[in-house]
Amino acid sequence: MSVVDWLLDADPAIRWQVLRDLTGAPAAEVEAERARVATEGWGARLLAAAGPDGLWAGGACFPAGWTGEEPGQPWTATMHSLQTLRLLGLDPHGAAARRAVALVAAHGRWEHEGQRYFDGEVEPCINGRTIEAGAYFGVDVAPLVQRVLGEQLADGGWNCEAERGSVRSSFDTTINVLDGLLEFGAPAVAAARRRGEEYLLERSLFRRLSTGEVARPSYLAFAFPYYWHYDVLRALDYFRAAGAAPDPRMAEAVEVVRAKRQxxxxxxxxxxxPGRVHFALDAEPGAPSRWNTLRALRVLDWYDGRLP
Structure with missing residues (x-):
């Protein structure tokens, strides 16, 4: 079985993206496969996991009643579930998505101070992901976009610790905001996106600007789902999705991806x-990953100029 055939022997959420990104299949075939996300496999299971009020696990960022005493961060609440549905490619115009998002808009409240879900809260890492889901599913998140634009730091990125005095950006927060601004897509955010992208590129996507050392070893380890976490495969896939031209400053990160090919x-x-999940979306550590393989192949095709 070829790698592409192995990827196609999977959930509709993977199959439609393989058809679009790796095989150049006709648009009608891609859309027909994508439509199955709402009714089959992971997409249908995740939609069914929402409560009667439309919230997942009864909370916005954390499950209702979470005490913080279990290992890791639980990934079952509404923010992580909406992000996952976007990554699966649930049709944002379909009836299932419209119903789900309307219920979240009506009932979702942030644990911070009870803010309405799509109004966001105070941390740009959370608000970036809220913008991403809101823009994808057709919610007006323009006021929240204006907030994060005003929170961009002097070095070009963002940091959730800025409200506590930090003046240095973080890779993790910056990629979450960039994903949101990319999904929002308005020309008014283009300059802010460029500055955020430069923050990453100046650091070769994973190095400290001050010393050139690897900022965190975890940035070189690929995980899916990634939730709020940064790694170089996620960053490269962002640049691919943004339609950016390959930049020499990405080269070292690209070689990290190449070197991990088995x-x-x-x-x-x-x-x-680590943390509570509704169900597994990918392999255990050390096993072949369809999601990482799909993302790595399309990143390399983009970087090497082999788009279908």
Missing amino acids: PDGRWLQDRVH
Whole structure:
């Protein structure tokens, strides 16, 4: 079985993206496969996991009643579930998505101070992901976009610790905001996106600007789902989706991706972010990962100029 055939022997959420990004299949075939996300496999299971009020696990960022005493961060609440539905490619115009998002808008409140869900809260890492989901599903998040634009730091990125005095950006917060601004897509955010992208590029996507050292070893380990976490595969896939031209400053990160390709042409799941989940979306650490393989292949095709 070829790597592409192995990827196609999977959930509709993977199949439609393989058809679009790796095979150049006709648009009608891609859209027909994508439509199955709402009714089959992971997409249908995740939609069914929402409560009667439309919230997942009864909370916005954390499950209702979460005490913080279990290992890791639980990933079952509404923010993580909406992000996952976007990554699966649930049709934002379909009836299932419209119903789900309307219920979140009506009932979702942030744990911070009870703010309405799509109004966001105070941390740009959370607000970036809220913008991403809101813009994808057709919610007006323009006021929240204006907030994060005003929170961009002098070095070009963002940091959730800025409200506590930090003046240095973080890779993790910056990629979350960039994903949101990319999904929002208005020309008014283009300059802010460029500055955020430069923050990453100046650091070769994973190095400290001050010393050139690897900022965190975890940035070189690929995980899916990634939730709020940064790694270089996520960053490269952002630049690919943004339609950016390959930049020489990405080259070292691209070689990290190439080096992780296994002799059989697949990529492994390097790690899984610990915490409660509705169900597994990918392999255990050390096993071949369809999501990492799909993302790595399309990143390399983009970087090497082999788009279908």
